Amino acid sequence: MINLPIFPIVIPALAAIIMMFMPKRVVIQRAMALGALVLTLIVSLFLVHTVSIDGIQTLNLGDWMAPFGITLVSDMLSALLVTTSTLLTLFVVWFAVHYFFESYEGNYLYVAMLFLLVGVNGAFTTGDIFNLFVFFEVFLMSSYVLIVLGGRGVQLRESIKYLLVNIIASALFVMSVALLYSVTGTLNLADLAMKIPLIENQNVITAIGVMFIIVFGMKGALVPLHYWLPGAYVVAPTPILAMFGALLTKVGVYSIFRTYTLLFDGNGTFLQTFLMVLAVLTIFIGMTGAIAYNDVKLIIIYNIMIAVGVILYGISVNTQTSLEGSLYYLIHDMLIKAVLFMLVGMMIGITKSGLLRDMGGLITRFPMLGWTFFVAALSLAGIPPLSGFFGKLLIVSGGMDEGELFAPILVLLSSLFVLFSVMKIFMYGFWGEAKREYDGPLAPFAKRLVIPVFLLLAVSVAYGFGAEWIHPYITQAIEPLVSPEIYIDAVLKE
């Protein structure tokens, strides 16, 4: 089936469009959203299987040959990320079905969530840099809707900031694409990868590379472009926050992954130092924020930044080992951040306060919630059998192999800070005496809400325990990044 790469994009789009005809029929909306996501998940798993057997799948849209039309490229990297994002959207929507009230769901909520997935899956799959921009806009538009839906004052305030930052970033993206096009005369990623080494003045390419890192860094919250992240994410309702925290910043990270390894030859140049310094700074600021705050949402939000920094450090080292580590950690982090955001959202919904000093003793009434959080916290910090371990191990050993010491030690130290910050939530929130009767709006639904979270955590734990089984897929995903010729040959089919 030659059209296989398009299905993870088209199925949620088609479901969302049909759902637009009946915005007020909430029950049908829920069923259609979940059904479409299950279908997408099956298709994307089949895509992973096909890619693992037949190699990179390409699809020339409209039957136009590769550098002239839009090409969709599903290599193992994008197939794995598409599967991960579909999987966690499925669980987040399941969570949202129990979390939201009908009046809230009737305002195109699931339509926006599905379109967000369309944008994310499209951005992971596309092989054309302008098409990447378009898919960025698709999921950004959906995220604007989702962040403002509900219309509370703080949401309006933060959505204006979020909108402004993203519009500026998108304008910069267009300018970078324009610059790249004026230098090379092509937009197809594989064709760009062939043409860029032929350019005489490589300084221009370095400048464009820096511009792309700034653009994707703004989307992915790299220091010093992270200032919008804490405020914008803290106001979003829990399921929306879980989707944002798990998907949006990671698309920026994926784009750096792709452009940095494919277009810009990273090793030993200014670009490598630049990315490395930003990654180290991001880890550092993330660590500071994670231990500084007393608000559970903010603690997890700063943990996003630590993870982005760690992944980008692995990318900037740019060896086989460190890239494998980065990819392994990227998938782990997408899963576990969604789990953690849903869990702290439940804590806030039960205790009616986001602050640690108003919580306490939750474990006696909600043991399932407590132990799920405990395992998720250990997994986030990277305790060996769980999923956070192998990625960080590979990143650290990749950095050490290149003769660096400072950054790998910082990565290890960041694990300690991550563990400290989430254990602080666990100890203050779940242990000790209850501060008062917990009868927040979510308290009666806690038992139902914890099921999707628990299942997603189970997937994440299985991902850790099955590391040996996953490893061939990860290796295959890294191949076209280490030697771009594989990618170029698959797309251009000389």
Add this chain to the structure above:
Amino acid sequence: MKRKSKPVNDVILQTAAIIIFFIIVIFSIDLFFAGHYSPGGGFIGGLMTSSALVLLLLAFDSQTLKTVLPIDYRLMTATGLLIALGTSLHSIFWGRPFLTHAYDKFHLPLLGEQTLHTAIAFDLGVYLVVIGVTMTIIQTIGESE
């Protein structure tokens, strides 16, 4: 916002608007069909049609427009998206890549032999989406107090 107690007499505006409305709509349809060979297409055609509707909104009020054209513009947007996606999807069933278009000659009543291309269906989707989105924006802003 308080309505004026005395109705304003704008016979000239309303009479002119009715005539101009049809001219603009015909022009927009011309632009829509011209798209393949000369400047024009679904986007500009859709914008032009919605500008004709906005002219009616200015000359009359939104309630009158609703009685004359009882259209739910949100459904119109969804229909447009469905048409565009359906046109892109049809090639999948023939084993061709997504978005592959096809054309053939047809003998139509009145018009005679004409070449029809599936790109026009895609453009029709764009046309409907543009009208739907523009009118939804204008109506929701206009009706919120």
